[in-house]
Amino acid sequence: MAERFESKRDPNDVPWVDLKAMTLKAKKGRGDTLYETGEMKDSLSWRQGDGFVEIGFGKRYAAFHEWGSKRMKRRGLPHGRGEDGSAAAKAQAA
Template sequence: MLAITVDDKAFRSSLDAIYRGMSDLTPVMQSIGMELESRISGRFESRTDPSGNAWSPWAQSTVDNYPEDGNRRLLDRYGDMLSSLSHQADATSVRVGFGQPYAAFHEWGTKHMPRRGLLFADPDAGTLSPDDEAAVLDILDVWLSDLGN
């Protein structure tokens, strides 16, 4: 299994404050996982990476050799990768990703295929895009405000 950790510096103080009020962050992590899963799923429709950059089109060799039974959509030949998108939350973390191992090739790109990112703005650094980070911070703000009431 491939595991990548997100740099959580931007979230650490909010998570610590919520943890002091709740001790079990599973509902918070579940909210974050659902939001990120929704945002990643939307990228299959927009055909853009987390930073909003359009995915590179197929190479001509891919177009020429594409199977007749595929749906002819970029990163969605049979729907297997998108349908494997999921998240798992527990008291201290959330994991969001794909059940298909070839998703990593799309996230990083290869020698013969450009990167078509889905999860990270920078997969090597483990950073979310500014929009994804803001969405997580918004969720944390809601949980913090609920604790204050």
């Protein structure tokens, strides 16, 4: 997951959508795409069991970044495909 923040790419290797001018103005030079305070990134957690892995964030607003909203395009953090939430082929092979 740290790779996503460093490369600014989703699991399918597609670059994250650039921030809108309005967002850049509101940030006033603080932070970057998907990173302002580090709280969302720091809230990342995961667990594994027999035949499964769950990945999630402890911040409710992470869902907007993963799935998008009316005002913001999705960034795609753990999931590669927003349609069904499945992992990208690259992530599944890891």
